[in-house]
Amino acid sequence: MTQPSTRPSTRTSTRAEQRSARHRPDPQRWPDVATVPTSAVRALVARALLRSVARRLNLRVELPGGALLNRTPPPDGAPVLRLAAPDAFFHRVGSGGLIGFGESYQAEEWDSPDLIALLTALARSPQTLVPPRLQWLRRWFTARQPLEQLGTPENARRNIQSHYDLSNDLFALFLDPTMTYSSAVFPSDSHGEPLASWELLERAQHRKIDRLLDLAGVRRGSRVLEIGTGWGELALRAAARGASVVTLTLSEEQQQLAERRIADAGFADRVEVRLCDYRSVTGRYDAVVSVEMVEAVGRAYWPAYFSTLDRVLAPGGRVALQAITMPHDRMLASEQTFTWIQKYIFPGGLLPSVEAVEQTLAAHTGLRLTGRQGYSRHYAETLRLWRERFTARAAEVEALGFDGVFRRMWTLYLGYSEAGFRSGYLDVQQLLITRLGEDHPR
Structure with a gap:
């Protein structure tokens, strides 16, 4: 650990x-x-x-x-x-x-x-x-981001492992049974406010995943690339639709647990979990899906990331991303700043703006952003549930070997993130990206 x-x-x-x-x-x-x-x-x-x-x-x-x-x-x-x-x-x-x-x-x-x-x-x-x-x-x-955190292929694996290889057991203590570590999409009341509870979280995570798979047009026979495996739930649901899936991770702990979950569900013949940097992926895919992974890439490597999407997307294919975004002016003001989150939680990361995504696509690819929908209140509620679960199980976190400084660090991280979405400073969006000039029937 x-x-x-x-x-x-x-x-x-x-x-x-x-x-x-x-x-x-x-x-x-x-x-x-x-x-x-x-x-x-x-x-x-x-x-x-x-x-x-x-x-x-x-x-x-x-x-x-x-x-x-x-x-x-x-x-x-x-x-x-x-x-x-x-x-x-x-x-x-x-x-x-x-x-x-x-x-x-x-x-x-x-x-x-x-x-x-x-x-x-x-x-x-x-x-x-x-x-x-x-x-x-x-x-x-204001400190500058250390060079060893920049998202080179060598650094990217270390950056990802420093967070996601902490302990699968740690994440299991506060995530729902799907082991999904990204914003859920809850049912909403008559005013559009999310109806969030621990009992609804698992279904809300499936609702989020299904919306992304629908956005990407995933169906029986689809060839799907997922960039950022997590613990395998999206790949499982894509395989259940009859798709064949290649999913990429840089976390050995995530790879091992995802493979075990996929095999237990009977989809080992439809899903391949690769320990692979996104820049090294090969093949052509009808659908590319990535959930809250672009935030870890770093601005200097956004052209490489989006160029990879362009390179692997088959004619007529669709890209569906879930991304945490911030206003463009705040992104520009903070892009050179070394933050507490980068130092202790997510080394090398930077949240993009929607404008930055559009600019990078236009400058480096034949892809364009053709649809988006935000869920900031849903992420605030997802984080609230995680934070309450994490603090309620502090003794179990300690039993895994994580000391009081770590527990306060994660309490602040989860609370800081929740506050960002509650204040409107942050948003989480599902983005549809398609190739310029192509028809993309649903």
């Missing part, structure tokens, strides 16, 4: 004595969580910035003992940021920006009685967290 790590640090913590040995992060596993950077000037800037953000976003910032950082008390019901170790928090944020904010949560230096409300408030307008007159300070807080 592998846990995320960062470059070794030679700094010493200024707050380690405030935490018991039982709660102190392991400096070998978590060097940048176990140590607190020191910069008095940056800490003062971070303190002033938080006070400004709290005023503009109506946040309540509580210090130890119940005192407020706010100069003016916020309105009743304001989201709460509760600082347990203010000095450490301000030093981390002053030195590392949002990476420091995340590491401070991992180190138990802050919390919130309603984490989602707090993160949603922050996510609604991320571009305004630093006031315009202080934007020049971004160079203090």
Whole structure:
């Protein structure tokens, strides 16, 4: 079992004595969580910035003992940021920006009685967290993505394995029985709001998969390529329609479990699970399907990714993608930034915008985006169910060997993602891509 790590640090913590040995992060596993950077000037800037953000976003910032950082008390019901170790928090944020904010949560230096409300408030307008007159300070807080995370064929396998090869048992603790790790599509009420519950999640995942397979025109006799196997549920449902499937993964743990599930379902003769980079795939396919995989490619390799779709798509074929997207201006603003998510959760990733997908297709392929539908509220609810399940089974996560820092890291990751969809900052879309000038009957 592998846990995320960062470059070794030679700094010493200024707050380690405030935490018991039982709660102190392991400096070998978590060097940048176990140590607190020191910069008095940056800490003062971070303190002033938080006070400004709290005023503009109506946040309540509580210090130890119940005192407020706010100069003016916020309105009743304001989201709460509760600082347990203010000095450490301000030093981390002053030195590392949002990476420091995340590491401070991992180190138990802050919390919130309603984490989602707090993160949603922050996510609604991320571009305004630093006031315009202080934007020049971004160079203090913004790190560049390490070269070893760029999505080269060599790095891509390591990036994927660092997340998906953590443990199949870990994912099984909070995913539904389909082992589907992407947004579900729930039935909706009369106002269009998703009717989400744990009991409906399995059927909602099948609804999502079936919509993608319908979008791609998958039927008996179809030759299907899936880029990003997951644990095999989409390949299973395509095979059940009578299709033959080649599905690609870079995760050995996913490959092993997917092959076992496919064999148990009696479809081993219809599905081949390849440990293969998308750039190396061969053959021609009537349908290409990929679920929330383009986010891991990295912008420099989007041309290679979409050119691969063009190369392998048979005449008259269809591509159906499910992709997490962000507004184009925010994508441009963040594309060079090294984020907490990239450091600890998904190395090398970047969420595309719809405009970026269209531009890449036009510049590098004969394909065009010809249809799309968004499901952001459905993803927020999917993530809520996963997060509640994950936190409820914390003892079982610990029994698998994942320590408290990891559990807080994943709680923040799931909550941060949920807040992105609740705020409208993120969307998840099913995209139909077809070849220019071809007819594509349903």
